[in-house]
Amino acid sequence: MAALNTILYLVVFPGILFLFVYSTFVEWFDRKVFARLQNRMGPTHTGKSGLLQPIADFVKLMAKEDIVPDKADKKMFSALPVVGLAIVITAGLLLPVWNIDLASPGPISFPGDLIVILYLLSLPTLVLFLAGWSSTNAFSIIGGTRVLTMLFGYEVPLFLAVLSPAVLAGSWRMAEIAAFYRAHPLLLLVNLIGFVVALISVQAKLERTPFDIPHAETEIVGGTFTEYSGKKLAFFRLMADIEMVVAAGLLATVFMGGFGGGILSAFVQFIAKTLLVVFLLTVLRAVTGRIRVDQVVSFAWKWLAPLAVLQLLIVILIKGFVL
Numbered sequence: 001m002a003a004l005n006t007i008l009y010l011v012v013f014p015g016i017l018f019l020f021v022y023s024t025f026v027e028w029f030d031r032k033v034f035a036r037l038q039n040r041m042g043p044t045h046t047g048k049s050g051l052l053q054p055i056a057d058f059v060k061l062m063a064k065e066d067i068v069p070d071k072a073d074k075k076m077f078s079a080l081p082v083v084g085l086a087i088v089i090t091a092g093l094l095l096p097v098w099n100i101d102l103a104s105p106g107p108i109s110f111p112g113d114l115i116v117i118l119y120l121l122s123l124p125t126l127v128l129f130l131a132g133w134s135s136t137n138a139f140s141i142i143g144g145t146r147v148l149t150m151l152f153g154y155e156v157p158l159f160l161a162v163l164s165p166a167v168l169a170g171s172w173r174m175a176e177i178a179a180f181y182r183a184h185p186l187l188l189l190v191n192l193i194g195f196v197v198a199l200i201s202v203q204a205k206l207e208r209t210p211f212d213i214p215h216a217e218t219e220i221v222g223g224t225f226t227e228y229s230g231k232k233l234a235f236f237r238l239m240a241d242i243e244m245v246v247a248a249g250l251l252a253t254v255f256m257g258g259f260g261g262g263i264l265s266a267f268v269q270f271i272a273k274t275l276l277v278v279f280l281l282t283v284l285r286a287v288t289g290r291i292r293v294d295q296v297v298s299f300a301w302k303w304l305a306p307l308a309v310l311q312l313l314i315v316i317l318i319k320g321f322v323l
Contacts, residue, residue, distance in 0.1 A: 009093070009098065009108065010093065013097065013263075013267060014092055014093060014095055014097045014249075014270075015093065016089055019089055019092050019242050019245060020238070020242075022245055022271075023238065023241035023242045023244070023245045024054040024055050024058065024241060025051070025054075026241060026244060026245055026248075026274070026275070026278055027054040027241045027244075028043060028050065028051055028053060028054050029275060029278060029279075029282075030244075030278055030281070030282050030285075031043055031053075031054075032049070032050070033279060033282045033283075033286075034282050034285060034286055037282070037283065037286040037287075038286060054241070057237075058234050058237065058238060061229075061230060061231070061233055061234035061237070062230070062231050062234050064229060064230040065229065065230055066229060066230030066231050066232060067227075067229050067230065069135060069136065069137065069227050071136045072134055072135050072136050072227065073134040073136070076130060076134040077131070077134045077135060077227075077232075078232065080127050080130055080131045080134065081131070081228070081231075081232040081233075081235035081236050081239070082235060083127060084123075084124050084127040084128070084131075084235070084236065084239045085235050085236075085238060085239045085242070087120055087123045087124060087127065087239075088120075088121075088124060088239050088242045088243045088246055089242060090120060091117050091120035091121055091243075091246045092242060092245065092246045092249070093108050094108055094109075094113050094116060094117045094120070094174070095117075095174070095246065095249045095250070095253060095270075096109050096113075096174045096175035096178060096253060096258060096259070097249075097259050097266050097267070097270050098263060098266060109173065109174070109175050110173065111171070111172060111173045112172045112173065113172075113173055113174055114162070114163070114166055114172050114173065114174050114177065114254070115172055117174070117246075117250060118158075118159060118162060118250075121205070121243065121246065121247060121250070122151075122155065124239060124243055125147055125148070125150075125151045125205070126148075127239075128144060128147045128214070128224050129144040129145070129147050129148045129224075130144070131144065131224050131225075131228070131236070132144020132145070132147065132214075132223070132224040135224075135226065135227040135228075137226050137227045139220040139221045139222070139223060139226045140223065140224055140225075140226045140227055142220050142223070143214045143215055143220055143222075143223025143224040143225075143226070144214070144223075144224050146213050146214040146223070146293045147207070147214045147224060149293050149296075149297065150204055150207075150211065150213065150214070150293060150296050150297070152297060153204065153296050153297035153298075153299070153300030153301065153304075154200075154201040154204035154205060154211075154296070154300050154304065155201075155205075156300075156305055156308070157197050157198075157200075157201050157300055157304035157305045157307070157308040158197075158198055158201035158202065158205065158308075160194075160197075160305070160308035160309060160311070160312055161194040161195070161197040161198040161201065161308045161311060162194070162198055162250065162251075162254055163312070164191060164194045164308070164311045164312045164314075164315045165177055165181070165191045165194065165254040165255060165315070166254065167312065167315050167316060167319060168180075168187065168190065168191070168315040168318060168319055169181065170319070174250075174253050174254065174258070175258070177253065177254055177258070178253050178254070178257055178258020178259070178260065179258070179260065181256075181257040181258070182257040182258065182260050185257065187318075188255065188256065188257065190314060190315060190318060191254075191255055191311065191315070193307055193310060193311045193314070194255070194308065194311035194312075195251065195255045196307075197304050197307050197308045197311065198251055198255065199251065199277070199280055199281065199284070200284070200304060201300075201304060202247045202248075202251065202281065203281055203284055203285070204296060204300070205243075205247065206240065206243060206244055206247065206281070207240075208281065208284075208285050209284075209285045209288055209289070209290055210285075210288035210289055210290050210291045211290075211291070211296055212290055213290065213291070213292065213293045213296065216290060244278065244281070245274060247277075248273075248274040248275075248277035248278050248281075249270065249273075249274050251277050252270070252273035252274055252276075252277060256273050256276075259273070
């Protein structure tokens with residue numbers, strides 16, 4: 001039974017098959033909500049209400065010609081899309097979605113898994129930088145440089161914001177953090193500032209408006225992905241979709257009490273809570289315009305970092321004098 005559970009975890013939920021299907025659904029949800037907020041229709045033709053459009057886009061890219069520039073670092077250029085996809089899938093498997101109880105939170109759960117998933121979610125940024133650099137295209141290099149520059153802005157506020165709930169819960173294990181807040185739901189309000197900081201930081205990590213500077217079409221064509229096509233571009237797009245699912249799942253785990261009450265209940269809660277996070281990210285994308293890369297770093301250090309430190313100070317005081 002343990003072996004079967006492990007196989008189901010790795011392949012079905014939250015495994016590779018689920019991450020692929022759900023990430024394409026989340027892309028459709030994001031595009032549909034974004035379109036409706038702008039009084040447009042969004043995807044409509046492929047499948048009911050355009051539901052299969054992201055899958056159709058993926059299949060179409062997989063069938064297109066795969067071109068590698070002559071001057072590119074061919075091995076790195078070809079390997080990076082697969083490496084990036086493997087990283088975000090591995091991060092997704094760490095989410096404690098089988099929170100039946102703390103004795104069996106899932107096949108992959110251990111003390112400190114919160115630190116590991118944050119580390120894994122940092123690696124796609126390096127992958128994108130190397131992808132742009134290995135292309136040897138001027139637009140790609142500029143896009144990759146912008147990716148790395150933004151990292152120095154949002155990463156510290158994101159880490160501080162996500163670690164604050166862990167400090168209050170007294171654990172670095174995501175299953176234990178989620179269980180703590182399910183047992184003390186009112187304490188979720190304490191982390192409200194941290195949630196807002198983490199939400200904005202995740203938007204920057206995903207390079208979504210207003211932080212879509214690394215691939216600003218009006219300035220640098222396609223940025224990091226200028227030279228990518230076919231299967232490699234399909235893998236990068238899928239990587240971005242899965243990264244959004246994993247980031248939303250992480251925020252739902254540490255800021256919303258996770259996904260408890262049995263596998264079926266956890267599945268429903270995972271869908272509902274991650275879609276709520278994605279909805280908030282979509283609204284943020286719809287109501288803002290692109291800013292400059294220097295403004296991203298300045299905003300992160302002037303506002304996000306101090307707010308994240310304030311959140312951490314609040315939880316330390318509550319931990320020391322109230323709990």
